[in-house]
Each structure stands twice: as C-alpha cells, then as structure tokens.
Amino acid sequence: MELAVPSVREPETKAASGGLSPQLLVELYRLMVLSRSVDDREILLKRQQKIFFQISGAGHEALQVGAALAMRPGYDWFFPYYRDRALCLALGVTPTEMLLQGVGAATDPASGGRQMPTHWSDRALHIVSTSSSTATQLLHAVGCAEAGRYLSHHPEAAAKSETDYRAFRDLEFHGDEVVFTSLGEGSTSQGEFWEALNTASNGKLPVVFCVEDNGYAISVPVEVNTPGGNISKLVANFPNFYFAEIDGTDPEACLLVFQAAVAHCRAGLGPAFVHGHCMRAYSHSLSDDDKWYRSAAEREADALRDPLVKMRARLLREGILTEVELDAMEHALDEEAAAAAEIALEAPLPLVAGIPKHVYSADLDPTSSSFAAEEVQPAGSNPGKSSTGKGAAPHTMADLINACLFDEMGRDPRIVVYGEDVADASREEALDEVKGKGGVFKLTSGLQREYGSDRVFNSPLAEANIVGRAIGYGVRGMKPVVEIQFFDYIWPAMHQIHNELALMRWRSHGEWAAPVVIRVPIGGYLTGGSIYHSQSGESIFTHIPGLRVVFPSNAQDANGLLRTAIRCDDPVLFLEHKRLYRESYGRAPYPGPDFAIPFGKAKIVRPGTHITLITYGAIVPRALQAAERAHRENGIEVEVLDLRTLNPYDWEAIATSVRKTSRVIVAHEDMLSWGYGAEIAARIGDELFEDLDAPVKRVASMDTFVAYQPILEDAILPQPEAILKAIVDLRAY
Ligand SMILES: Cc1ncc(C[n+]2csc(CCOP(=O)(O)OP(=O)(O)O)c2C)c(N)n1
Ligand SMILES: [Mg+2]
Numbered sequence: 060m061e062l063a064v065p066s067v068r069e070p071e072t073k074a075a076s077g078g079l080s081p082q083l084l085v086e087l088y089r090l091m092v093l094s095r096s097v098d099d100r101e102i103l104l105k106r107q108q109k110i111f112f113q114i115s116g117a118g119h120e121a122l123q124v125g126a127a128l129a130m131r132p133g134y135d136w137f138f139p140y141y142r143d144r145a146l147c148l149a150l151g152v153t154p155t156e157m158l159l160q161g162v163g164a165a166t167d168p169a170s171g172g173r174q175m176p177t178h179w180s181d182r183a184l185h186i187v188s189t190s191s192s193t194a195t196q197l198l199h200a201v202g203c204a205e206a207g208r209y210l211s212h213h214p215e216a217a218a219k220s221e222t223d224y225r226a227f228r229d230l231e232f233h234g235d236e237v238v239f240t241s242l243g244e245g246s247t248s249q250g251e252f253w254e255a256l257n258t259a260s261n262g263k264l265p266v267v268f269c270v271e272d273n274g275y276a277i278s279v280p281v282e283v284n285t286p287g288g289n290i291s292k293l294v295a296n297f298p299n300f301y302f303a304e305i306d307g308t309d310p311e312a313c314l315l316v317f318q319a320a321v322a323h324c325r326a327g328l329g330p331a332f333v334h335g336h337c338m339r340a341y342s343h344s345l346s347d348d349d350k351w352y353r354s355a356a357e358r359e360a361d362a363l364r365d366p367l368v369k370m371r372a373r374l375l376r377e378g379i380l381t382e383v384e385l386d387a388m389e390h391a392l393d394e395e396a397a398a399a400a401e402i403a404l405e406a407p408l409p410l411v412a413g414i415p416k417h418v419y420s421a422d423l424d425p426t427s428s429s430f431a432a433e434e435v436q437p438a439g440s441n442p443g444k445s446s447t448g449k450g451a452a453p454h455t456m457a458d459l460i461n462a463c464l465f466d467e468m469g470r471d472p473r474i475v476v477y478g479e480d481v482a483d484a485s486r487e488e489a490l491d492e493v494k495g496k497g498g499v500f501k502l503t504s505g506l507q508r509e510y511g512s513d514r515v516f517n518s519p520l521a522e523a524n525i526v527g528r529a530i531g532y533g534v535r536g537m538k539p540v541v542e543i544q545f546f547d548y549i550w551p552a553m554h555q556i557h558n559e560l561a562l563m564r565w566r567s568h569g570e571w572a573a574p575v576v577i578r579v580p581i582g583g584y585l586t587g588g589s590i591y592h593s594q595s596g597e598s599i600f601t602h603i604p605g606l607r608v609v610f611p612s613n614a615q616d617a618n619g620l621l622r623t624a625i626r627c628d629d630p631v632l633f634l635e636h637k638r639l640y641r642e643s644y645g646r647a648p649y650p651g652p653d654f655a656i657p658f659g660k661a662k663i664v665r666p667g668t669h670i671t672l673i674t675y676g677a678i679v680p681r682a683l684q685a686a687e688r689a690h691r692e693n694g695i696e697v698e699v700l701d702l703r704t705l706n707p708y709d710w711e712a713i714a715t716s717v718r719k720t721s722r723v724i725v726a727h728e729d730m731l732s733w734g735y736g737a738e739i740a741a742r743i744g745d746e747l748f749e750d751l752d753a754p755v756k757r758v759a760s761m762d763t764f765v766a767y768q769p770i771l772e773d774a775i776l777p778q779p780e781a782i783l784k785a786i787v788d789l790r791a792y
Contacts, residue, residue, distance in 0.1 A: 202531020
C-alpha cells in the first residue's frame with residue numbers, strides 16, 4: 060500500500076485537531092513499519108545464514124522518520140549511524156539497496172560488498188559513507204557544514220580545473236543547506252562528540268545533532284556513560300544551539316521538533332541538538348541478548364514504549380485507519396521487504412579480482428608523468444606573494460614549503476589551511492601591529508594575512524577535530540591542507556586517519572573520497588627534543604592502505620612533493636623533518652609555482668658501486684656524511700638512495716641499485732624493530748635474493764623513545780658513525 064503524501068516535506072503547522080494531518084500520520088507509520096519489516100527480514104536471513112551480520116533500528120523509527128521528513132535529501136547532508144534504517148528509508152534508500160548490502164552483493168550501492176549492513180552511503184541523497192566507529196561521523200558533519208558555508212561565500216571555488224583533483228569533483232552547495240548527524244547516547248562519551256559540539260557552537264554551524272537515546276550502549280546503561288544520566292543537561296550551556304529533549308517514540312513530536320531545529324539551522328542561527336528518548340525493541344544486535352543484563356521487568360516496561368505499537372494504537376484510536384486497513388498495510392510492507400530480499404539473494408557477488416579497486420584514486424595517479432614538472436623555473440620569473448622562499452638565493456626547506464602553500468592557495472580557492480597556531484593572529488584586529496604567529500615553526504606564516512581568516516585559521520587544540528573536519532571538507536570536494544603541530548601528538552587523530560580518512564574511498568567503493576593533506580613536523584636530532592618532540596613512526600602510517608606517505612629530505616623536494624600532495628586525489632601524510640627545516644644542507648632556489656615531483660620516484664643522491672644505502676628524511680645527510688668517509692677512509696663507494704616518498708615507494712630504483720651493488724643497507728631514524736626498513740629488507744630478501752652477496756643490513760634507532768639528555772639522545776638515534784660501521788662491516792662480509 061503506497062500512500063503518496065506530496066506535501067510531506069513542507070513544515071506542518073499543527074492542525075485544528077492539535078496535530079499533523081491524518082495523511083501525514085499514516086505516512087510516518089508506513090515508513091516506520093517498512094523499516095521494521097526490513098529489519099525483520101534481515102533477521103530471518105541472518106538466522107538462515109544468508110547474511111552475515113544484523114543490527115536493527117527497531118525502537119528508533121519514530122525519531123528517525125521525524126528527522127528525515129524535516130530535511131531535504133540531495134540538498135541537505137547526512138552523516139547517520141548504523142541504527143538509522145528508518146531515516147535512510149525515509150530519505151529515499153530502498154529496501155532492495157539495503158538488503159544488497161546485507162548479502163554483500165557486488166551491486167550493493169553503498170559499498171560494493173565491503174561494509175556490514177546499515178553502513179549507509181548514497182551520493183545522490185547526500186548520505187556520506189559511515190564507518191562502524193562510534194561518533195567519528197560528527198566531525199565529518201561539522202567539516203561538511205563548514206565547506207557548505209565556505210562555498211556559498213566563495214562560489215568561484217566551485218569552478219572545475221582540468222589539471223588536478225578538481226577535474227573529478229562537481230561541487231554542489233546551497234546557502235541554507237543543513238547537515239544532519241546522529242549517534243547513540245553511549246557514544247556521547249567519545250571525545251569526538253564534544254569536539255564536534257565545540258566547533259559547531261563556535262562557528263554557529265548549521266548542524267543538527269540527534270542523540271538517539273535508547274538507554275543502553277550494548278550492555279552499559281546510560282548512567283554509566285553519562286553523569287546524571289541525561290546528556291541534555293550536560294550540553295545545555297553550549298552557545299548558539301537550539302535544544303530539544305523529546306519523546307523519541309512519538310513521530311509527531313519528533314517531526315515538529317526537527318522542523319523547528321532545521322529552521323533554526325537554515326536561518327543561520329547555529330546548530331541544533333535534539334535528544335530523543337527511544338527504546339531498543341530488540342537486543343543491541345543479533346550477536347547480543349539483552350536478557351543477559353536487563354531484568355524482565357525493565358524489558359517489559361521498555362516494550363510498552365515501542366513506537367510502532369504506540370502509533371498503531373493511535374491510528375486506531377483516532378479512527379484514522381481500521382484494523383483491517385492496518386493489517387493490509389503491514390502485510391504489504393512485509394511483502395515489499397520479502398520481495399527486496401529475493402532480489403538481493405539473486406544479486407551477483409563481488410569479484411575477488413576487484414578487491415584492490417578504490418584503495419587509491421583511479422582518476423589521478425600521483426606517480427604519473429603529469430606530476431613530473433621537475434623543471435626548475437628561472438628565479439624571479441614568478442614573484443609570488445610570500446615574503447620568504449622566492450628568488451634565486453638558496454632557501455631553507457621551511458621557506459620553500461611556505462612558498463608552495465602561498466602559490467597553491469593562490470592557484471586553488473578550494474584550499475583551506477588550519478591547525479593549532481597556524482594563523483597569523485586569530486584576533487584580526489591585532490594584525491596591523493603584530494608580526495603574526497604562522498605556526499610554531501612558521502611554516503604557514505603570512506597565509507592568513509594574504510588569503511583571509513576563512514581560508515587560514517586556528518583549530519581548537521584537538522587533533523581528531525582537525526582531521527575529522529578535514530574529512531567533511533574533503534568529501535565536499537574542498538582541499539584542506541591541515542597541520543598537526545608535532546608528530547608526537549598525531550595520536551588523538553589516529554582513529555580518524557586510520558578508520559575514516561584512508562578508508563573513505565575504498566569502503567564506499569569509490570563513491571566518496573577525502574583527498575586531504577596532513578602536514579606534520581616529525582623527528583628528532585633536536586638536542587633536548589626528548590620523548591614528546593622527537594618521535595618518528597612513519598611505518599605505522601605506511602601500514603594504512605589508502606594513505607600516501609611523503610618524507611622529503613631537502614628544500615626542493617619538499618616544495619615539489621608538497622605541490623603534488625596538494626594536487627593529488629588521495630589523502631597524503633606529508634612528513635616534514637623539524638631538524639631539516641632550517642639546515643644549511645639541502646637549501647635550494649625557489650623552483651617556480653608549478654614545480655612538482657611525482658610520488659614513488661627515488662633519487663640517487665650519491666652514485667656508488669659497492670653498497671646500496673636506502674634511506675630518507677634526516678638520515679639522508681647523515682648517510683651522505685658516512686658515505687663520504689667510507690670513500691675517503693676505506694675506498695668504499697656507497698650509492699645513497701633517497702626514497703622521498705614512502706607510500707608509494709620506488710621499488711624499481713631499489714632493485715636496479717641492488718642488482719648493481721649486491722649489498723644493501725636500509726637506514727632510518729625510527730626504531731629498528733617493526734620499522735619501515737623491515738618491509739624493504741624483507742622484500743629485497745624475497746625478490747632479489749639471487750642478486751645479494753650479503754644479508755640485508757638495517758641501521759635505525761634503539762627500540763626506545765628518545766631521551767632528553769643529549770648523551771642519551773645521541774646514543775639512541777642513529778649517527779653517521781653507526782652508518783659508517785654498517786658500511787664497513789657489510790663490505791667485509
Ligand atoms: C569507537 C568504537 N568503540 C566501540 C565500538 C563497539 N560498539 C559498537 S556499538 C556500541 C555501543 C553504542 O551505544 P550507543 O551509542 O548508545 O548506540 P546504540 O547502539 O545504543 O544505538 C559499541 C560499544 C565501536 N563501534 N566504535
Ligand atoms: Mg544506546
């Protein structure tokens with residue numbers, strides 16, 4: 060039974076009867092029952108072992124249909140969570156599409172068989188791919204809202220370009236668009252929940268936060284997660300919000316409140332926080348049984364609040380539908396779900412050969428010759444706007460990174476730069492009299508002054524916030540180039556990097572991507588940098604499929620590789636060695652505004668015939684010192700290979716050199732065990748065994764953190780002497 064309700068998305072004023080029109084009440088019920096029918100069908104399929112996981116939205120339907128009908132799919136934006144079946148159905152996802160994901164079909168439009176059921180994604184409807192991680196999506200929603208606002212203030216940014224990632228991005232935006240995001244009450248314990256509220260509140264962003272409070276987080280009751288047991292009380296003092304706490308089992312109350320919440324956001328007054336008390340009609344998932352931890356009395360009391368039971372009773376009580384009509388409607392919806400299941404069970408399964416598809420962009424290959432603009436332009440031909448880093452005089456790595464940011468921001472209005480302390484001054488009125496901060500290492504100096512405070516700004520002191528928001532910007536086609544102040548503090552963002560940023564493209568089967576650049580000062584040799592300002596750890600990130608990792612060793616490479624990172628269609632972790640920022644080693648003239656270096660191309664920084672030394676970053680100058688001494692003192696000719704990018708890395712260059720020398724050392728600053736060199740050494744042992752005359756050697760730091768006292772620091776980090784010793788030993792092997 061289809062009941063068309065043409066005006067369903069128009070704000071309903073209360074009818075004379077004191078409520079919504081009967082037609083709309085029936086439509087709300089239809090959507091709720093359809094959602095439950097699809098859940099019940101999935102549960103059956105799971106019990107028959109035809110699908111492999113099930114988690115339901117049962118008990119949450121009223122809240123969700125209320126939210127969906129207050130918003131505009133394909134116009135507004137949605138960052139839901141796994142319970143939001145009724146929301147997604149009401150937005151326009153079909154039962155068939157949902158069950159295609161259940162069976163893991165090739166034709167599952169949300170993920171091509173990669174994600175569990177209820178991990179929503181629909182490009183046309185603006186439902187952005189979500190993960191299983193609780194609360195990460197809230198920061199994406201915040202970044203998405205910021206991007207929408209930015210684009211409506213800078214419509215020129217929507218223009219396409221033929222030359223970079225923008226060629227593949229059609230940008231849509233509306234000045235009054237609203238972003239919806241939801242989570243369970245237990246997930247409000249996550250720091251990312253609070254980080255999202257902070258930024259939404261501060262920026263008066265049009266984000267509707269919906270807390271679906273069913274009283275439990277798997278087996279953990281609300282009072283354990285939330286002091287006092289009520290999240291509304293805790294968030295009440297955030298400025299600029301519209302707040303509502305409602306009975307989330309009453310679809311009418313929900314719709315009316317969401318209409319008010321959305322109106323607040325559309326009017327630009329700020330975000331909204333809707334806290335709906337719903338219930339769990341079933342256990343957490345089919346892997347759970349709530350009889351293990353809830354009393355019978357509690358479960359029975361909860362069952363009385365089932366929104367379907369209540370709404371059915373109301374439709375009968377008010378004479379809107381008869382028992383016979385309700386039975387017919389419910390039966391028809393059950394049939395609809397059953398028919399969808401039939402289609403899903405017949406659907407083609409994904410091909411094993413397709414597994415690597417969409418790990419990286421298929422549109423733009425950063426190793427391709429289109430990035431090979433290694434031609435250095437004559438100095439002075441591009442005056443640029445930066446006060447530093449231009450002209451023929453040799454410049455530091457810091458200067459040439461700054462120059463690249465200046466050039467690229469001038470070229471591409473989609474770039475925004477933010478992070479901790481990256482602005483010149485958040486209080487703009489001070490800019491007339493102050494020099495400006497521009498980053499703790501001054502790498503972003505002058506950018507705010509040149510490009511304005513909506514393109515270059517300070518983030519809160521929260522690393523997950525920085526990366527999570529960047530993902531929201533990224534899925535809208537913007538290019539955030541964010542800074543994590545020190546590699547040592549990247550860890551709060553690790554969840555966002557690992558589970559969200561790097562996965563967005565693969566898990567959505569190419570539908571969404573967040574080609575964000577994260578610049579990170581890294582490394583030691585600082586004399587006194589100690590434990591929390593000396594860390595390395597690049598192999599932890601090269602172990603993440605979907606993330607490019609770049610690690611330049613000199614000013615010119617840093618400039619060219621950062622340009623490629625910015626123009627590339629994949630997320631990039633751009634590691635900048637702090638010790639190299641202002642070294643006299645590796646300075647270079649300004650190479651021009653289009654100088655780029657493709658990823659995956661190593662550089663022979665010293666040719667040699669006896670030993671191949673593979674390295675990168677701050678070990679490059681140390682390896683060169685050791686190689687010079689080996690030449691002078693021992694007559695050994697070492698070929699030093701600077702990898703420059705770690706994912707992808709240049710296997711061809713490694714293999715060519717090793718075939719020539721038959722002896723190889725891999726040297727890096729990070730700890731020896733499980734370090735980047737372990738993978739390179741293992742692959743050489745595996746694929747070049749026949750070419751080797753000696754075992755592969757590694758030089759790296761000790762398996763400890765870096766200590767403060769310089770004597771300890773020197774002993775912990777690999778020094779040129781240790782590299783020289785390895786060279787001499789290996790030659791004698
Ligand atoms: C970051 C993270 N930690 C743990 C989990 C495992 N987990 C999945 S759902 C869940 C409970 C969530 O409870 P709540 O936020 O109240 O949402 P509900 O499922 O009740 O709707 C947990 C612990 C996860 N998915 N993500
Ligand atoms: Mg819950």
